[in-house]
Structures are given as C-alpha cells and as structure tokens.
Amino acid sequence: MSEPSIHDLSTDATALLRRHNLLGALIRADVTATAVESIALSPDECEQLWSGYLSKQAINNDVELIQHLKTRGLSADDLHWQLELPERVRRYSQEHFQHKAEARFLARKEQLDRVVYSLLRVNDGFLARELYLRIAGSEANFADLAAEHSQGPEAKTKGIVGPVPMRQSHPALSERLRTSQPGQLLEPFNIEQWWLVARLERYEAARFDEATAQQMTMELFQEWINEEVLCMLARL
Known part of the structure; x- marks a missing residue:
C-alpha cells in the first residue's frame, strides 16, 4: 500500500485546509517527506534517536509509551518518522546543495558578519553631545x-549590543560601524527621533566553516521547498 499523498485529498478537504490557512503547511510537510524518503539512517542511528526520545520524555515501559502516543494521536511509526526527519533533511540538504553552499555564503556574508558595539541613545542632541564629550575625555x-x-533597551545591558548581524541594526548605524575601528567612539548622529553615541567593540567576520556550510545548505533546501510549495498551491 502506497503512502498517502497530498493528491489524495478531496476537493472539500482541500478547501477546508485552505480556509484555515493549513494547506501550505501540509504541502510543505508532504514535499519534504517525499524529498527525503530515500535517505536511509542506520538501525543504530534510529535506535539512538528513539531511546534518546524515550529517556527525555521519561517513558520507561510499553504502557507509558502507548499512553504517550495516544495523547498525541500518533502511531509508533509516526513518531519514528518525526524523530528521524531532521537528520534526513540535513543529509538531503548536504547531498543536493553542498556544491552551492560557498557561493551562497559569499552572497550572504555581509548579512552574516556580526558586531558587538556600545550604544547610547537619547532624544536630546545637546545631552548626546555632553555625554559624548564625557566619554571622549575619560x-x-x-x-x-x-x-x-x-x-532604549540597551540601558539594561549597560549599552552593550550583540553579537548581532551587522544588518540587524539601522542602515545608518550599520554603515558607521562598518567603517569604524574597534574602540573608536563615534560622534553623536541623528537617526529618526534619536541622537546616538556608539562605539564599535569588536567585529566578528563570518567564516565559511562546517557549521556555516550546513546553515547554507539548509537555507538552500528551504528555498527549494518554498518554490515547490508555491507551484503546488497554484495547481490545487
């Protein structure tokens, strides 16, 4: 017997899912499952995932397991699948998108670079100037x-912000930080209703290491899934 598919849904079921904004999520899950179904985990890996889950949930016997599954509306096979899915997705992403990972990293590097900076914001330009001079004069x-x-919220952290992606800050602030040297105190400048005094503490350039490569492959996988979901939604 073949596995149920999104194409098996009746017109009424599809309409109901669409009305409650659940159709896209179901299609995403179905496309993902279809993509990774050929990815095999070893029996030892499956057992490790299973036993780890049982331990985390404090499930000590079959009676507790049956009750656990019942309260979640799952079969044991369903739970096995859900536990194995993240690793299947990771391996699929690596197999199919690893060759594009570095190019994506280079395209996204500016967004991935991180900074730590000190920030002080007030709505009075004269006060900002006074505070700047007090810091500059030690x-x-x-x-x-x-x-x-x-x-701002940085008052609770004594002005420290980060590490955060460079582009997470306001563009005007990001540009000043980008052209600063660590330890350089920036003169007060205006952004919207605020006057800011800032100092770059350190700059953390993103590196293309194993963890970053995996992040890039996962992003590429999700982009591909998004495209597939949009295509299927258009056909239903």
Whole structure:
C-alpha cells in the first residue's frame, strides 16, 4: 500500500485546509517527506534517536509509551518518522546543495558578519553631545552613562549590543560601524527621533566553516521547498 499523498485529498478537504490557512503547511510537510524518503539512517542511528526520545520524555515501559502516543494521536511509526526527519533533511540538504553552499555564503556574508558595539541613545542632541564629550575625555565610562541615560533597551545591558548581524541594526548605524575601528567612539548622529553615541567593540567576520556550510545548505533546501510549495498551491 502506497503512502498517502497530498493528491489524495478531496476537493472539500482541500478547501477546508485552505480556509484555515493549513494547506501550505501540509504541502510543505508532504514535499519534504517525499524529498527525503530515500535517505536511509542506520538501525543504530534510529535506535539512538528513539531511546534518546524515550529517556527525555521519561517513558520507561510499553504502557507509558502507548499512553504517550495516544495523547498525541500518533502511531509508533509516526513518531519514528518525526524523530528521524531532521537528520534526513540535513543529509538531503548536504547531498543536493553542498556544491552551492560557498557561493551562497559569499552572497550572504555581509548579512552574516556580526558586531558587538556600545550604544547610547537619547532624544536630546545637546545631552548626546555632553555625554559624548564625557566619554571622549575619560570623565565617565560608556557603560555607566548608557545605564543611566540611554532611553532604549540597551540601558539594561549597560549599552552593550550583540553579537548581532551587522544588518540587524539601522542602515545608518550599520554603515558607521562598518567603517569604524574597534574602540573608536563615534560622534553623536541623528537617526529618526534619536541622537546616538556608539562605539564599535569588536567585529566578528563570518567564516565559511562546517557549521556555516550546513546553515547554507539548509537555507538552500528551504528555498527549494518554498518554490515547490508555491507551484503546488497554484495547481490545487
């Protein structure tokens, strides 16, 4: 008996899923399952995933397992599949997109680079200038002034922000940080209603290592899945 497919859904079932905004999620799961069904894990790997799950859930015997499955509406096969799915996806992504990983990294490097910086923001330009001069003249340290005067969430961290992706900050701030040297105190500048004083603490350039390569392959896999989902939605 073949596995059930999204194409087996009746017109009424499809309409119901679409109305409740669940059709896309179901198609995504079905496309993913179809893609990775040929990826095989060894019996030892499957057993390790299974026993690890049982241990984490404090399931000690068959009676507890049956109850656990019942409360979740799952069969044992369903649970095995769900436990194995992330590793199947990881291997599929590596097999099919590894050759594109470095190119994607280079295209995304600017977004992946991370920075740590000190930030102080106030809505009074004269106060910002005064605080800047006190820091520049070593009359006070940045952390203390940020904790006392900053009007943003960074006040709770004594002005420290990060590590965060460079592009996560406002473009005007990101550009100033990008052209700064670590330890360089930036003169007050205006962004929207705020006056900012900032200092780059350190710059963490993204590296194309094993973890980054895996991240890139997973992103490429998800992009491919998104395209497949859109195509199927258009046909249903």
